[in-house]
Each structure stands twice: as C-alpha cells, then as structure tokens.
Amino acid sequence: MKFSKMFIPTTKETPNDATLPSHQFLVRAGFIAQTGAGIYDFMPLGKIVLDKIRAIVKEEMDEAGANEVQFGFVTPLSLWQESGRATTMGPELLRFKDRKNADFVLSPTNEEAVVNMVKNRITSYKDLPINLYQIYTKFRDEARPRFGLMRGREFLMKDAYSFHATQEDLVREFELMEATYKRVYERLGLEFRVVEADSGAIGGSGSKEFHVLANSGEDTIVVCDSCDYGANIEAAKRKKRHFTPWFENTEIDVKQERVETVGFKTIEEVSNFLSVSQAQTIKAVIKTAVYEEEKKVVVFFVRGDDELEETKACNSVDALELLDSSEDEITQAGLCAGYVGPFNLPAGITFVIDEEIKGEHGLVCGANEENYHLTGTDLSSLKDATYFDLVAVQEGDKCNCCGGELRYTKGIEAGHIFQLGSKYSEAMEANFLDANGKSQPFIMGCYGIGVSRLVAAVIEQNHDEKGCIWTKTTAPFLVDVIVSNAKKDDELNAGLEIYEGLKKAGISTIIDDRTKERFGFKMGDFELIGFPYAVVVGKKLTEGFVEIVERKTLEKQEVALDKVVETLQTLIAQ
Amino acid sequence: MKFSKMFIPTTKETPNDATLPSHQFLVRAGFIAQTGAGIYDFMPLGKIVLDKIRAIVKEEMDEAGANEVQFGFVTPLSLWQESGRATTMGPELLRFKDRKNADFVLSPTNEEAVVNMVKNRITSYKDLPINLYQIYTKFRDEARPRFGLMRGREFLMKDAYSFHATQEDLVREFELMEATYKRVYERLGLEFRVVEADSGAIGGSGSKEFHVLANSGEDTIVVCDSCDYGANIEAAKRKKRHFTPWFENTEIDVKQERVETVGFKTIEEVSNFLSVSQAQTIKAVIKTAVYEEEKKVVVFFVRGDDELEETKACNSVDALELLDSSEDEITQAGLCAGYVGPFNLPAGITFVIDEEIKGEHGLVCGANEENYHLTGTDLSSLKDATYFDLVAVQEGDKCNCCGGELRYTKGIEAGHIFQLGSKYSEAMEANFLDANGKSQPFIMGCYGIGVSRLVAAVIEQNHDEKGCIWTKTTAPFLVDVIVSNAKKDDELNAGLEIYEGLKKAGISTIIDDRTKERFGFKMGDFELIGFPYAVVVGKKLTEGFVEIVERKTLEKQEVALDKVVETLQTLIAQ
Structure with missing residues (x-):
C-alpha cells in the first residue's frame, strides 16, 4: 500500500x-x-x-x-422477556420501538x-x-x-x-x-x-x-x-487469618460485656480506646441493596482491618446493585450508625458476616445502642447468621493455594x-x-x-511517549518504507524497489511516497503510528545503503540495499 | 468440515x-x-x-x-440534521434516544x-x-x-x-x-x-x-x-414518437375548438367519440405531491396511450412522494375531473407536460370545463409550461440509441x-x-x-424445485461427500479418504458422515442445500467406484476411486 x-x-x-x-x-x-x-x-x-x-x-x-x-444486532425485546433479563438488565440494554411500535433492543x-x-x-x-x-x-x-x-x-x-x-x-x-x-x-x-x-x-x-x-x-x-x-x-480468595485472643488456651471464661464507648465510632477509635488490634474488632458496612421491585438496607460485617469487596457483597445478597445508604435510610432501619454489630440487630434486618470470622470469639463489635460496644463476643452463639466471602484481598495477604504472598x-x-x-x-x-x-x-x-x-x-501494553508500538501480528503493516524526499527520482525508485521486494517476500509493507511531506514529518508519523520497522531511503542511498529502524527500541542500523529483505526477515522472525 | x-x-x-x-x-x-x-x-x-x-x-x-x-452503526441524529435528511427521510430512518435522551439513528x-x-x-x-x-x-x-x-x-x-x-x-x-x-x-x-x-x-x-x-x-x-x-x-428512455395529424402538410389552418363531450371522460370514450387515435389525445393524471411542509395537487399530462411513470413524475416536481388525490382535493383545486387539460387551468395549479408532446399540435385535451374538450390544440402556444420525461416505456417501444425494440x-x-x-x-x-x-x-x-x-x-437466479443451486464461487462448500451408510466402516473410511484428498487439492469439501441419517435424507439435504457437486460413496464401493452428482443437472457419473479428485477438478474448472 x-x-x-x-x-x-x-x-x-x-x-x-x-x-x-x-x-x-x-x-x-x-x-x-x-x-x-x-x-x-x-x-x-x-x-x-x-x-x-x-x-x-x-x-x-x-x-x-x-x-x-x-x-441480528437488532433483537426483539420479547426474547429478553423470555429469559427475564428485560427486567433485570438496566439502561445498559438499549431499548427502542420500530415504526410499528414493536419493542426491540440493540x-x-x-x-x-x-x-x-x-x-x-x-x-x-x-x-x-x-x-x-x-x-x-x-x-x-x-x-x-x-x-x-x-x-x-x-x-x-x-x-x-x-x-x-x-x-x-x-x-x-x-x-x-x-x-x-x-x-x-x-x-x-x-x-x-x-x-x-x-x-x-x-x-x-x-x-x-x-x-x-x-x-x-x-x-x-x-x-x-x-x-x-x-x-x-x-x-x-486468600488464606484465612486467625488472631488468637489473649484468653485463648487459658482457663479464663471471658463473657460478652457491654462497654461504654461514648463518641467512639470508627474502628480506629474503638480499638485504641479498648486497646485491641483492629483485626480483633468487627466492622459494620451499611448498604442499600437494590432489587427488581424493592430496595432494602443490609449490613455486612467484616474484620476491622478488612475492606468490603462490593461485588462479593452484592452477590451475597443477590442484589442488582449496592448503593451507599443515606442517614435517613439508616435511621429508618433502626440502626445506630457507628455502633452497629451482629448481636441484637433490629428485627428484620438482613446481614451477612464474612466467613473469615465465622465462629471467632473475643471480637469487639457495636452493641446496636448509642455509645456502647460489646467485648468478649462469641460469633458461634449467633443463630441463623449467613456467612459469605466478603473481603477484598489485600497486597501481602497469603495465597490460599500455596501460602505465597499475594500482590x-x-x-x-x-x-x-x-x-x-x-x-x-x-x-x-x-x-x-x-x-x-x-x-x-x-x-x-x-x-x-x-x-x-x-x-x-x-x-x-505497547507504547512509548512517541506513539503506538504494534506487535508483529497486530501491526497494520510490518514495514514502513520511508522515502526521505519522494521528489527525488532515485530515492523514490529505490524505495519502490524495496517495497516490491518486501511484498514479494510476503512482508506486509507500506511505502511513504508522499511528495508534500518532509522526512521529519514522515518519521514522526512512523513513530506515532507504530509500524514495527521502518526502512529509511535517504542520503546514504548513493553509497548503496538504507537505514532500518526498529520502532520498539528506535535502534537504527545501516543495511546494504541487497540485504534489506533478508535483514527484515531475520528481525521479524525473532 | x-x-x-x-x-x-x-x-x-x-x-x-x-x-x-x-x-x-x-x-x-x-x-x-x-x-x-x-x-x-x-x-x-x-x-x-x-x-x-x-x-x-x-x-x-x-x-x-x-x-x-x-x-459506527449507531450514528448521532445531529449528522442527519446537518445534511437535512433528518427531515426528508421518513420512518425508514429508525430514530431512538439513548439513556441520556440524546438522539441517534441506526x-x-x-x-x-x-x-x-x-x-x-x-x-x-x-x-x-x-x-x-x-x-x-x-x-x-x-x-x-x-x-x-x-x-x-x-x-x-x-x-x-x-x-x-x-x-x-x-x-x-x-x-x-x-x-x-x-x-x-x-x-x-x-x-x-x-x-x-x-x-x-x-x-x-x-x-x-x-x-x-x-x-x-x-x-x-x-x-x-x-x-x-x-x-x-x-x-x-425511448425514441420519441410523432403521430402526424391529418392536416399536417396541408394548407388547412386548423384552429383550437371547444367541443361538447357530455359524459365522455376517459381517453377511450373521448377518442372513440371524436374518431381520433388515443395517441392524438392528452391524458391528465392528477396527483397530490407531498413536500416537507405542505401537500399540493399537481397535474401531469401525457399522450393518451401512455402511462405515467410515478418516479419520473415525482422527480419532475421535486416532491417526497406522490399520492392519489381525493375527490375533495381535486374539487378544491378547481379541477374538473375527466375534463382536465393544459389550457385554461385554474390559476396557481402546478402542471408538467411529457416532453414527447412538446410543440405538438392537433391533440385533443380536456377544456377544464364540465362536458367539454378542446380539439386542434397547439402546445407551442402554451407559455411557461414545464416539460419533463414522464412516461413509462412500454414493451415494443423503440430504443433511443439504435431504434431496436425494447422489452x-x-x-x-x-x-x-x-x-x-x-x-x-x-x-x-x-x-x-x-x-x-x-x-x-x-x-x-x-x-x-x-x-x-x-x-x-x-x-x-439459481434454483430448481428441489432447492438451492449455488454457483461455484458462492457455494458454502464445493463438494459434499455423502457416505451412504456411515455406520459401515469401509464406506466411512473411503469417504474420509476422498474428503482428505479433495481438501488437499484445495477443493472446499464437507463430508456427510452422519450415522443417524439414511442415504435418502442425505441426498435430500444435498439437493436442498445445493452444493455444486456430491460424491456418493455407496454400494459400488466394493467394486472401486463412487458416483459424482452435479447439482445443477442432477446428472450422475460413475468414477473410479482414484479418479475422483481429477474428475472434480475438471468439472470445477469448466
């Protein structure tokens, strides 16, 4: 071309x-x-x-x-009604009516x-x-x-x-x-x-x-x-963590206690105040789950130093999506922000607990009462709780397959x-x-x-500050034969000869034969477009040489005219 | 395959x-x-x-x-507004709104x-x-x-x-x-x-x-x-026709006359009554032309034995489309149905005359007056008339290029x-x-x-009562190797060998290797689908022969196993 x-x-x-x-x-x-x-x-x-x-x-x-x-790209909505997705898919599914008012989707x-x-x-x-x-x-x-x-x-x-x-x-x-x-x-x-x-x-x-x-x-x-x-x-997924409470393996029977934590609402404040690690607290994340025909407030409980992974959370309650709950929604649900925990939740509240803390004891959590938390809890005492993998794996967590480090x-x-x-x-x-x-x-x-x-x-994956760098199988052309000055017959003819030679060798090639553009402009286009190789036909032509440039490295090499095809074949095969 | x-x-x-x-x-x-x-x-x-x-x-x-x-298949309506076609194109242009209420077309x-x-x-x-x-x-x-x-x-x-x-x-x-x-x-x-x-x-x-x-x-x-x-x-287009009136090349000066034609409205009735050929009358075709922002009644005049070609007529008045006019529309336009002619039309009526009758004289036309026609008209006396090619060429008309017969x-x-x-x-x-x-x-x-x-x-263009007959370049596969009974190992193996041989020769081939279908069903599929050739591997296999069937003619020939590729190559090359 x-x-x-x-x-x-x-x-x-x-x-x-x-x-x-x-x-x-x-x-x-x-x-x-x-x-x-x-x-x-x-x-x-x-x-x-x-x-x-x-x-x-x-x-x-x-x-x-x-x-x-x-x-058909245009599909009757009726098919989507059969599957049920006409209802479950949101506005991403573009719907329209044809001239006869029939429903279709793209x-x-x-x-x-x-x-x-x-x-x-x-x-x-x-x-x-x-x-x-x-x-x-x-x-x-x-x-x-x-x-x-x-x-x-x-x-x-x-x-x-x-x-x-x-x-x-x-x-x-x-x-x-x-x-x-x-x-x-x-x-x-x-x-x-x-x-x-x-x-x-x-x-x-x-x-x-x-x-x-x-x-x-x-x-x-x-x-x-x-x-x-x-x-x-x-x-x-990651390897489950367990943080041994101080009383584990002792004879001491630690009971659940209600402690005053006036004004301490965040995990950081509570753990500092009670001198426990964040990992030994339970964090409550309140969300509004959206369903086809309703919305409801749900609470997710994860270890205090973990973050909720929203997709996992959404799947755990089978919702279409999760939204941040408003203060009004939280109040109406009977929840006491900053003091929410899995024990004594208001009746009817859906909650899910991260499976890592299933059965753990000694963790601190909100008491569902303004200014109070619970210590010495025992999650195994909770009846009818739902456990699900809810947390976002963090860098440094351990691999569940081999114990290696995750990043x-x-x-x-x-x-x-x-x-x-x-x-x-x-x-x-x-x-x-x-x-x-x-x-x-x-x-x-x-x-x-x-x-x-x-x-x-x-x-x-393949670019630098100058432009694209196509891989060999995706490049629009493998080689760009740049004729420095296409108004000069000798340069143009030599360029055309190289171009024909490369095509004959089955190498997809474009020749920059434009007479109205200067060399610098053509080189700029080569770098911006990102053909894997250029053959520059320029000053050294009189001595029988051209220059081959590799786009990725921008490295240049002088090559004799009769070695151009061979050299490129070798480079391309590498 | x-x-x-x-x-x-x-x-x-x-x-x-x-x-x-x-x-x-x-x-x-x-x-x-x-x-x-x-x-x-x-x-x-x-x-x-x-x-x-x-x-x-x-x-x-x-x-x-x-x-x-x-x-993009989905295109912003704004581009169609720039060109003006958002208005001129009817409901064929499917328009819809995206989730942000922006206008698009397919x-x-x-x-x-x-x-x-x-x-x-x-x-x-x-x-x-x-x-x-x-x-x-x-x-x-x-x-x-x-x-x-x-x-x-x-x-x-x-x-x-x-x-x-x-x-x-x-x-x-x-x-x-x-x-x-x-x-x-x-x-x-x-x-x-x-x-x-x-x-x-x-x-x-x-x-x-x-x-x-x-x-x-x-x-x-x-x-x-x-x-x-x-x-x-x-x-x-066709060669212009001219029908010499009886007074042409005589000294007689025929003047335009108003003649009573009570109740004679059709060309047939009028030409019979006045004893002139239909070709020497003028037919008026009344239509309602639709424009972007208005509709109006227009009249097209063609020779009495011609038919109006609607696309030509529509183009002649630059309308979006032509509709048949209602009686009300005709009356409101001041036209007298059955007696409409190009002379003395009500003021403001748009009319177009077929270019074949430009300048003709002696033609009969309506007088724009109930029960009257004009004879001895001279179209060259009409001022400001528009002429346009309006007629549908008929079989038997003469070619405008060579005078040959059109069909x-x-x-x-x-x-x-x-x-x-x-x-x-x-x-x-x-x-x-x-x-x-x-x-x-x-x-x-x-x-x-x-x-x-x-x-x-x-x-x-290529079918018979049994099914499709693909041309060689459009066929999904050129050859269908039909294994009569694919449960028989010898037939299946021979079929597969032929199939591989044809593929190796660069002939696109499918093999009907289905075990659950009988020979008749496979042959029916071959005829219905319409592959250009079939190779039937059946009873004669034991003698070293198969049958090659040409879909177009349904002709069969027995071919020795080792001649199958060669025979098909010859047939395909024909």
Missing part, C-alpha cells in the same frame, strides 16, 4: 477527554475517530488492525471446532438469541455438543463511556455459546476454550493472565477472565508470587469464559432428549473476547 | 410468509432463521456464503484502490458519516481523490419487510464514497466502479445487467444500477434487443452507483483548497452493493 493512496489523517491534536495512551494515540495516528459518546469510526489503518485481530480469533475458534454464525450479548436459534432445531443429545460463535457488533449503553475503544458503547465482540448434554462435557469445552483463548492472546503477542472471576449478572458457576496486563487497566488482579494463582479482586497488578479484561449451566435454556424452555429419551434443558457455556477493546489493549 | 460437527438444521417446513424460492430454500436448508420482521440470523452455512460474497466484494474494492473503513446509509470523517481531515486537492468503503450492517425500517433477505430491515451492504476535486475525476472513478462491480457479479457467477437508473432520494446526477436477472425480481428493467441499452423503468425483463437490484456531486459536502460544509487555494466543496460519488441481498439473489 502507498501512503499517498491511503487515508491516514495523523494529527498533533489530542482529544480533550483522552486520558489513556491508547485513546490518545489511536485518535492522533488516524486509526479511529469519535462520532458520539462511546461510538467510534475505524479509519483505514484501524480497520486493518481490527480485521487482523478478528482473523486470529476466527482461526482459533474454527480450529477448536466452533461454528461461526451471525445473530444486542449487548446474545444468550437469548443463541438459545432461540438452537431451540427446536437441536432436539437430540446426538447432535450435541455444538459451539456457535459470532464476531459482530454489540451495543451497551454505558453510563460513562470513556477511554476510547476501551469502554465504548458500540463495540466488536466475539461471543460464543456452547451446548452440552452433560456438565462434564461443558467442563471439557470450557477447558478447550481456555486453551483456545490462550493461543489467541499469545498469537497477538500480548502479556496476559488467566484469572478466576466473578460470574456477575450473566449467571452460572465457574468463570475465568483473560487480562491483558497494563498499568492503565481498570481491573485489579490479585496474583500470587509463588504459584499460578490469579483472580480478579472481585473473586480473589496486585492491573489488567484489561479482554476475555471471559463462563460455565453457564441451564439458566437460559430453562428460562426459555430449550430442551433436548437425552440418551434415555428424557427431556432436559441444554447445559451451556459462553465465551467472550472483546475484539475492538483488544485494539486498544495492544497499545496500552 | 464434517456434517456431524456442523449446525445445519434443514427442515421440510416452509415459512408461511415465504413466497420467493430464495426465502423458502434459505430457511429450509438452514442458512438463515428469522427472529423478527425483516431480521434474520445467519446460521453456519449462511455465514460462510455471506463471507464468500463479502470477500469477493472486498478483493475487488481493494484492487480498485479503495480504502476499507467502518462507520444507519441506513452513510453519506453523512463519511463526510463527517473526511471533513477537516482532508483539506487539500493534493490528498484527492480518495474512495472510502465499508461492508457493514445497515438498518432500514421498511414499511413491509418481506421476501426474506431480499427486503430485510437489518442487512449487510458494501457502501463506498469517493471524494474528488473535479467532475472529470468523479466520472473516471464512476467508470472504475462500474468496471469493478461488473467483475464482482461476474466472479459471483451471476447473469446481470447494468442499467440507467433514477438517482432517487440520495440525490446527484448520473446513476447506474446493477440487476441480477431473475423472474422474481421486484424491478422492471427495460432492455433493447439490438444494442446494450438497459434502464430501470423509472429511468428508461421488459425482471431484475433484482444488487448494486447502485451514483455521481453525487456536492450535495452532501455543501450541506455539511466539507471543503478542500483547490490548486488555486480556493475553498471548494468536495465532489462526491457513492457506490452500494447489497451483500446480504446477493445471498438471496444467487438463489433466485
């Missing part, structure tokens, strides 16, 4: 709202252009990258035996559509398993679309859905998809991590996320320094695989006949890759 | 509303599935065909030097989006010409979505937009696109015709349509039996190319600096191919 024939509008202007390098550089280098909040056009270079990533995803999915399909995901496709078309276990995927447009009406392609509203996703007769077969496919995804990210040249994940609103049991590691990642990933363990903080890293969620089970097939009455002739709901898995998000993720 | 691993749900059930063969067979053969009015899912075989057509379109567009991009076409992309990014004639295209989803909220993929609401279209500094350069690109489109349809193996077309709502001057010839086509195409001339009936044929519009001019660039103030440093609006062309419609068009 020739620069002069391609629409590559690079610019020095950074969009006002662009905080991430990928957002800034992809716009500045002419890959994408914003047309509305969270909506982007792909310009020619951007389209090539998108297609390269799409092709790798397709190849690996096909290799894994999945069948490509395409669902698909944000396609569990409903795929069940609708398979229902009554696969009727026997003999036709299972099957894995159907598409690489097609999605729309999520995000409350705050931002970060360019990272959190857009219209985006390209690969979504796959598998159907099985047994849970064992689902697990087999789940593992196959995990291996397939790993190959995808490896082929894209990305540093990534597979982690345990929360299954969230999509439902189902096991799920894993694939994170592209980058400082700018929105997600906090907990990883172990000693073993392979990794998890999204929303799902991360945080940042990731961009670029893939997610789920063992869905029969949630959707049951809701939509999609059944098959098993080997015994008995009707059963399909057992399903679902598997997503954020294809357009990966365009941004590659750059978040 | 193995049948046993692919989701190909064939069925005997024809959708109730499916009148076209392509609609019936594509659903029955498991290519597509309807999810809503005019909205279809592509199942695995359908997706393969769609991608094959898409790939051919892409290759030819790339070869022509166009740059692929992708516009793109039915992308003139606005492309001008928005290029505006301020291309500023100099030095960066012209450029041709940007995409192959992406469109949505048109059709009043009556029908005919399966033929007139869907969500569909896949290739839309290209070129930008030029001069009209001459636009014409060059227009011709390049015409040649490119021809190659596309040729490569798809389709019988097609390039015809003159009406430019319609999209605006601009010259335009051509590409029609796939098929009896079920919605469009009437006028073609010449003697030369290359072809045109959509909406734009077709009708039916076509499916599968492509349309337009010389747009500066309609959109002017409206959206998208300018460039010309060689003299003067700011000019871009001169544009636009070029569409209905990619998903082509899936149906291939079948409309």
